[in-house]
Each structure stands twice: as C-alpha cells, then as structure tokens.
Amino acid sequence: MVITSMKQQGKDIGLCLCRVCQQLNTTGRTHCLRCETELKVRDYGSLQKSWALLITAAILLVPANLYPITILTNQGQVRHDTIFSGIVHLVHSDMIPIAIIVFIASILVPWVKIIGLSIYLCAISFNLPISKKKLMVGFHVIEWIGRWSMLDLFVISLTVALVNMGQLLDAKPAPAATAFALVILLTQLAAKILDTRLLWDRLENQDDTN
C-alpha cells in the first residue's frame, strides 16, 4: 500500500482503525481483529447523539445558572448562591482572582464548550465554511479546557465535606449543582461521543487554503 497523498484516508485504501485498541483493520471486517469490537468506518450516528447531548446540556445550563448552586448557612443565616451571585459575592469580597477563576471555570468554560461544540456540529451537519485551522485550534482548546469546568463542583464537594458545623457554618449543594454537573458531563460526553473523523472527512474534502 502506498500512501499517495496526504489527503488519502484510511477508508479510501480499505483500512479502518479500531477505536478501542487502535488495531488497524480492513474495512471489510465488522469486528476488530484484536479486541472484537465492532468496527465502524465512520459513525454517522454520533453526530446525532452529540447533538442530543449538547442540546440537553444547553437546556440544563439554564437552571444551573438560575438556581442557587450552594446553600451556605453562616451563623444561622442561610444564604442561597447562584453561580453568578457567588462570583459577585467574591468580587465584593475583594477576591477578584478567585472570582476570575470561578467565572472562567463555571460560566465561561461551559458556555464556550457548548458554543464551540455546537459550531463543530453545525460545521459537520451544515457544512459551514469554517477554516480547518481554526477548527483544529478550537477543538484543542475545548478538549483541554473542558476538564477544568469541573472545578466548581470539585470546590463544592470539598466544601460540603469539610464545612459541616450545623447552624454555625454549613454548606450544602443546591439543585443547580446537579444541573451544572450534568451540563459539564453532557458536554464532555457530547465531545467524546462525536466521531471526529466526520469532521476531518469534511475538512479533507475542502479546500484547505484559507
């Protein structure tokens, strides 16, 4: 087999990579030689799944932001904080760096992720003319940044575990925490489940000059 061009893809020469064990299989096989995983040359269904997950995440983003994420009892005084009010509170408490981190992790990242993902999916589904290079950069950024958006939940879970002094000082997760966690989870899943080869297929077909 000779690779004739950079633009030549595995499927063109009848090869298919097992997504699990990275075994190279011929496209004729239905199951992986090594791990017997079902082989798909292209998972077109993943696009649909990704869309579904993304939309779900987007819907959940609303209650995650509107509902309080923590219930903080401080000396008998109960305080319900949404993500945003928590950031505002931090800003008011002159903790701007932390506020920035929380803002990025809890608001910016989910939003960016959802928006970014939806752009990819649109790009795949509607063949939007977006530069391959920009998409690549964006994809890397989303991949890398996505894991950090769990920061907020991580802080909440730590606080809940550590701060438990009854009426004097107590922190509890509020409904938004669940929603928020689902948003992060679903976006991650959406990114994960998407068969990115679909994206590259498209990119390969396009003029890559711009």
Next chain:
Amino acid sequence: MTQIESPKVVKKKLFSPIWLLPIVALALGAWLGIKSIKESGVEIEIHFPSATGIDVGKTLVKYQGLTVGKVKDIGIDEALKGVNVKVVMDYRAKPFLNNETLFWLVTPKASITGVEGLDALFSGNYIGIQPGKGNPSTFFEAERQAPPMQIGTEGVMIELTSDKLGSLDVGSPIFFRQIPVGSVVSYRLAGNTNVVISAFIQEQYAQLVKKNSLFWNVSGVKVDASLTGIKVSSESLASILAGGVTFSSDDNAPKAQNGDRFSLYDSEANAIGGIDINLAMEDGNGVEKGTRIIYRGIHVGTIVSKQLTTNGVTAIAKFEYQYTHLLTNDGVFWLEGAEISLAGIKNPGRLLTGSVINFLPGTDPQTVTPSNFVLQSKAPDLLKSKKRFLTITSTENMGIAAGAEIRYKQLPIGTVLSVKLTQDLSAVEYQLELQPEFASLVRSDSYFVPESALAIEASLDGVSVKSRDFTTLTKGAVSLILGKSKTPLAANTSLPLFSSIDAATAFFDRQHKVHLTLISQDGADVSQGSPIYYKKMQIGMVESINWQNKTEDFAIKLAIDKQFQPLLQKPKVFWRNSAIEVNASLAGIDVAVAPLQGALKGSISLGLLDSVNIKPNKASTTLKLYENKQLALAQAQPIRLTLPASAKLDAKAAIRYQGHQVGEVSQVKLNADLNTLTATAYLYGEYADHFSRSDSEYHLVDAQISLIGIKAPETLITGPYIGVLPGKSSQTAAHFIANVVASSYANVPEDALKFTLEDANLGSMKVGTPIFFRGIKIGQIDGYSLSTQGNSVLMQAHIESQYSHLVNQSSQFWDASGIKVDVGIFSGAKIEAGSLETLLAGGINVATKATTQDSNRLANGTIITLQHKVQNEWQEWAPIQ
C-alpha cells in the same frame, strides 16, 4: 486474501433514542420553569415606622418559625413618615395576605426569664406575620408590637385582665401548683382602665385551664412579717424578678378555649374570693377594710368594706368559698384584738395587724348560707355548760387572781373565775372552771398548789431555781395535783389549796402521824419543821410551837411517823440536840455533833429509858423537853434558883448533895434589879423528889481556903457549885432561894447527931473544928453564929452517926484548942495538947459519964454549954456503950 464483500446497505435511522435526553431535559426545565414562575411569590409592601433592623435581602418574614417571605427592598414613603418594605412572600402565603393580616418586627430580646429569638441574634430580626381575614391586600401597616395572640399554636392562649400590670412582663411564667405551665406572651392596654395580658399555656397543660379557673399574681416576694416571725414566700427565682401568675382550677369545669378571658387577681385570697356577708355592729372601731375573719386561727374571710347604716355600721365581708359550709344561722362573730394585761400580751401580733374578727360556727345543721350577722364585742363562752366548776379553799390567798390558769402538768386546763373569802371569813375560796375534757382529773383526794413564778430552793443538797412563764408571775397559776384515789369528787365538796406541794405532803403526812406534845421552858431553839431523831434517824418533825400562857411554858407539838409508833409506847424522853456538844471533863472530852440539818434548824431527839431508870409515872400525858441527853435520860426536873448577885455561879455548875451531883445549872441570869441572879437548874429525875420539896435548901459552894485546909478544893477548877439539902415537906416547889453560905449542916449526913454548943467566946473555934472522943474524931463544928441576944456564941456541931451513941445528955464537951500550959510551983509545968491539928485548928473533946439509953439520948438541936476547965473525973469516965 482479499475478499470483497458487497457493502451492506443500512437504512439510516432518523432519530436516535438519545434524543429522548434533551426532550427529558427540556421537559424538566419547562416544569422547573413553570414551577418557579408559579412559586415566584407575591410581592407586598409593609409600612414600617423605621427600617431599623430590617435588611434588604436578609430580613425574613416568618410565621411560626417558618420562613414565608423575604425583604426585597426598602423605600421611603412619600410622606417621609416611615419606610415601605417590599417583601416577597412565598406563593403559599398568598391566601393569608388579607386586610387583617398583621406584620410586626421581631427583635431578639434577652430578659430575665430567658432569651427570646436567639436565632434572631444570628439570623437578624425578622418580620412576624399573623394571618387575618378580609380581602386580599398587598399593602400593610406594620404593628408596633407583637399582637397578643397567635391562634393556631398548640396549647391554649388566654387573656387575663387586670387593673395593673404589676411586675409581669413578657415571658413571666404561669404556674400551676408551682410548675411552670406557660408564660405571658404579651400585654397591652385595653382602654384606660384595664391591662390585657395574653398568656400561653403549653399544650400538655392546656387541659388544666378551665372556664372558671382563678388566676392571681404571685409576682415578687411576699413577705409576711408579724410578731410570729417573718415568712417569705415566692414561687420561683424567675417569678421573684419577673413576676408570675398562678391559677387554680376546678377539675370538673369545662376546659378553657383559646381566647378566653379571665380576671387576674392580686393575691390568692382575692382570687378565691367568697360570698359576701354583712356584719352589723354598733361602731366600726377596730374593723377596717382588710380585717381578717378567723376561725381557729385560720383565715376564713376578710372585711371588704364598711358603711354607715341607720342604726350602726355594717361591714361587708368576703367569706371564702371553701368555708361557706361553716356559715350557719347561729354562727357567732366577735371582735378580738390584742389584749395587754399584767399577765402578758395576748395575741401580740394584733398590735401590728389590728384586731381580727373571730368566728365560731354554730351547730345549726342548716347549711343555707345566711348573709346577715351581728358582730359581738365579746367572745361567747359556748363551752360553759360543759365545763367543770369547782371550789377550792385555802387558808390565805396565795397571790392568785381571777383569770389565773389552772394547770395540770404545766398544761392549762382551766381558769380561776373568782377569788373571795368564805362566808365565815375563815378561808379564801376560789371558783374554778375546768375544761370539760379534764374534769375527770378532779378526784376526791386531788389538791391544788399555787405555781410560783420563781422558786428558789436552796438546801444543803444544792440550790435549785425554778421559774415559770410570765403569766404565772402576774396572774398566778394553780397546779392540780392528782391524788391516788380513783373516786371522783363528790358534788359540792371543795378541794384544798396548799401553799406548796411540800405543805400538801406535810398536811397529808400529818394525817398519818402520831402526835405528841412536849412542854418546854423555852422555845428550845427548834422551829416548825425541825426534825426529830431517834438514834440519829429522822422519825418526825416539829409541827408547831405554842406559848402556853397558863403554865408559862411552850407546848411543842410533834408529829412522828406512824411506823415509829411502837417507840412511843415505850418509856421515852425527848431532848433537844445542840449543834455541838462538848463534854469536857477530867475523864476526857466527848464531842457530839448533831446531824447537820438538825444543827441548823434545831432538832429534838427521842431516847428510850432503861426500865431500871423508870420512875413511877406521874400520870402526865405531856412530856418534858430536856435540855440535853443527860438531862433527859436522867429525866431531870427543872427548878429555878434565886441567888444574890454576888454569887459567882456559872451555867453548867453542878448541884451537889454530899458531893454527889444531883442536878445541874443550865442557865444563870442577872435579874433586872441587879441584886439577884436567877439560875435555871435541873434536878436529876431520880433525886428530884427530895430536892424539889418546898423546904429543900440550896446554897452556893465556893472554895474556902483556911488554916485547916482547903474546903471544896474542886471548885477551884470547876467553879462554885450549888449545894442542896433535901427537904421533908410534902409540898413541892420549883423555885428556891439559894443562900450564899451553906447552912451549917449542909454537908452533914442526915443521920448524924446534930446539936449546938454554947460558949461566951468563939475562941479558936472554926467550922470544921473536930470533936474528939478519946482522941478520935467523931464529929465537928459545922458552923457558928451569935445568939439572937448577942450574949453568947452558938456553934452548930454534929456527931457522926456511928458515934452518936457515944454522946448523951451526960456528956461533957470542953475546949481542947491550943496548948494548955499549967504551971504550978509544985506540980511543975503541965502542958496539955491534943493532936497537932487541934493545936492548929482547935478542937473539942467530949466525955460521957453514963451509958446511952433512950432516956438520956441527946436530941437533935440540943444546946450544950462548952466547958473550958476540964475536970479530972471526966477523963476517967468510961461507960460501956
């Protein structure tokens, strides 16, 4: 090997099941959204006078602790008269947001009864809400303070009305039997005159509050200070500081409902109240508002008011409910205040508290409670009919006044009603009344003794001081002493009152005693009660001493215990004991000390006579009291001697006859005329007969020192004594005149031959000049005196009886004194001399011519001439006698 398979055409599924996920999320979101819109709450505005303590976003609205809203915004009202607080209420609170719904600000409050709203300290103030009725509204005016009640709380909310708040405060506890069962939740003025206090009774105690429960204030400390002491009572520490309310309930009454209104009374007494009764009286002195009505010391009512009526004053009293069954038609009320008398202060507490009205229920079984009574001024004596009346008599009043207590074992059992003299004026008579229950104590041999307030009994056994209470001192008291008899006292007999128990015992002892009367010349140093000893054991006592005018002596009455009666059957003598008797003689010293008690009080001893000494009884029942034991045992007889003042006679001097003691002088006294002495003397009983005859002769014997020796030399040591010559008269006498000089024959034996020699000159004759017969002394000169004519000397002489036959009418007596020198020229010198004694003291010789016969016997008292010349023939006479 390459095997090319034809591509399998799979029909593309239009929708993956994954799309359910967004649908579910959407549905969920939609539901959440709808719900949140639905539950977004109601916005209302509350107008507060100030925003103090209200924070935007922080201050909550709470109903029964449940948060139902939150302050959203505060704005100033247009008129600048306060603030409008915007509150977002929970959507569920919407039905309660009506016209009459009340809002108020709750702030944390720390008071003595506890800290309220501690949560508010941390969570901040909150706005309380009390739902009300009316039309839905969104604008409210805040209350200035919490409304009185919050219906719906578990438990009972009640309202108490009072004319003043007292020390009650929010949180003051409500007690039931001192257990806190609730608390005051608020109070407010109701109009101008009343305070309405809302109280909350906890659910578990709610059933204790009945429709007719009585509430009263127990605030603070109640100090009941009276003469009986200080009583401080309070419910709990909290109630001292914050006040408290307590209540009592009737078990059977229906339960109180929420919002029931009760009156709050000042005190339990006021709360419990009672029925009104009217007491009519002549004047209102001593009866004031608040004067208590007392039955057996228990407060049963209070005077509420008094008012003038046409014929006096009527006091209206509250008679407590629980005692109303005591009110009967014949119940008696009377006023009783403190009584100050010499016997003490009765009911001293009433000096401070004022008089009280005493109440005595009647016996009328009718329990219909009458309301009109008359206030008596004096206590009725309802027990009178049952009391035992008694008369006791005493020889004199023992200081017991009417009103004195009668006690039995120091317990009052009655009172002395009156004291008066008996009709014959011989005794004092007391009228007593005894409480009926003690009537049985009066028996036929009971008696009474007065109680002395202070009895000091000092005896050799020690000093004991007994004191009684003050009333005893002032009014006196009488103690009833029970007798042994079981027979009750017969009617119309009186019992005796003795001066003391001792006197009573003495009295009763006397009834069991043998009585004897002793006759004494003097008081014998004994007194009433002086003991009588037999062998140093007391057998009785002196009962009385009386002067007997007729016989000029003392009658000492003795009482001897009956058990010693056998002693009295025997021959006996009594003598008085001297405290110390020292019998000092050459034979030794004998000291006898009487028993000390007898020594101090004087005492009398009884002695028995040996049958040998018994004299024929003179048939006299009265016995003599002798000066001392010797006299007594000798049954001495007293005589009185009168002597010239010159006699150096002392008490204790002996009375001797022929040198033998036959009596003794007990006392010598110079008479008022200064010329004579009177000596009291005793003759020993066995000799008394002879020497108490009227012609007995008494004379003083003193030592006489002369040439012929010392006469009565013992008197040099013992002092002069009294010599006595027995008389022959059949008459007895007790009074004699003693001569200073003994009669000539004082010491001459009775049977000696006594005669008188007569001479012209005494010569060397002396008393004691011997009479010799053939040189042997047979007699002597006993005395001499001038003859009444003065022409001769008479010498009394005697011849001792064993020689009396040697002398008869034929005897010649001549003077043989001195030395007779016969000098003759022829006969030479002839010297005649008798013995040396005659040479010194002179002597008389006697010679007898004829044999003594009855015819020529010399009679006593014959006077014979003393010869001077001796005729020779006389010396030759030698008749055979």
